[in-house]
Amino acid sequence: MNGQIFQILVIALNGNALCEGHSIERFGPDSSAFMFEHETTFHELDRTQPEEQWTKIFTSPKSWLDSGRQECCGYRVHFVSRDVEGIPDRSSSAFAGGGSRWLLEQVHDGSSSLWESSLELTHPDAPNRRIWSTRYHCIEPTWTGNWPAHEIQMIRAEFRLALEQIRAFAASIDSGFSSNFESAIDQLDAKKPAQFVWNQNALPDGLGISLEARQLLAAAQKAWVFGGMGSWNDLYLPDQDIQANYDRVSSSLFTALQNALVCAVNSTCSCD
Template sequence: MQNSIAQDIDLVLWGNAVLGAIAANECSREEFEFSQPVTFLDLQKKDHSWREIPYAPDPMTWLKRLWGEGAGALQLFYEASQNPEIPDRLSVVFPGGGGHWLVEAVKSTGCDYWRSRWRWSERNQHWEVAYGRILCNHPRLASPMRAIPPATIRAELLTHLDQMIEFATNHDQETFARTFDLARQMLNSPSLLTEEETPWPVSRLAEICQQLLSAAEVAWVFGGMGSWNDLTFSGDSQTEYETLSDALYQLLNTAIVVAVNSSAIAPVS
């Protein structure tokens, strides 16, 4: 899975856990741990450009400030790009590709929307990541994913993984067939990790949501050279491959959003 998506997932899972601890007047059990620096900026549009105003130097400071502004939950927001020139499953390997991912802070006064920006620092030889608040106290953006129960997306994903396994097997792609089968097992089995091995925020999720996240991580085959995206076929097989692959990408994104958003300390309508 691309680092930017994985980080959005971590930010919402850990953020809801910490917001819950703040609401209960408890100290958080853990600190945020990211492999690269993460800062937060308030973006204000002026004419045709954005003015960047420092908001928080790290995730914990960000959460505490959001809490002070009335934020009670974080949610993931995903929307397909609908780009007719390149499918999201292919563009996801490029910075900013793969559809639109936002972190939503739900407040009594509206919602704030944060988008990540990844820049490679030649000087420091690592990624520099900043989240910018592009909307503040905004009406909640519509998303059909919010109304999907975990059991529904789990059933749809199981059915589709069967189709992926059949296609991969029939086209001599045994390695990918085993990958899809393992993802299917993840949806049918209790967590393979012990309670001690399960990350704190993940352990707070219902078992079905843990299964969805595990399956999505395993079945995420959308990369560059050597990945599922790199395959080509002839005739009708190519059309079937593209249809199945695009549908899998959308199903996995939906599973991620449904599972991660269940981590809110109170139901978010």
């Protein structure tokens, strides 16, 4: 899975666990979401200066979450498509900074703040492989709008349909990726879905998350085939009609998969 997406999901999940009163001791620079991070910082726009500038206000996700314990009731995630002609989000998601725009919402009483991350290669020669710096910018401090509601059963049905369609297509061209899609479908029905992991379990201990939401997370992780060379994105099909079907089922899955991630994570937010 795209590392930036995984990170923002993990921050929201741990934020909601903290809001429920649970410990998030495993959440820190050594957790899998930050294994390649030199630093992960939070910034807001300082409008008191003659020239507006971004000011660092928190030096870690943990300190940012701790700061909101008294006034924040939960965290949600959202994505906005930014498909560029000829380079759909599912293709660009293989690269740092690519894919859809993902936003992190910190929910307060009556309004929310919206945060968006940017990734920069700052320490390319770091021996510990912590080469990236991620900065979260508060792009809207008092947002009062509404995002479309995600009803979990509807999202599950759409995700399952997209998986079944792409599995059938993959089988029709004798692609080994059909097993990925089969595994994802199995996770939607699993009594004990696979852990949501990146080298280690990413779900915070004690988090109130339903079986349906855990199934969505597990299925989404199994179905993430949108990488670079050698991935599903890398297929070339000379027949134009087959290529058109490939593009259709791939785009449908990518959208359904992202909706599944949003729905699963947001279901752990207890805000009204």
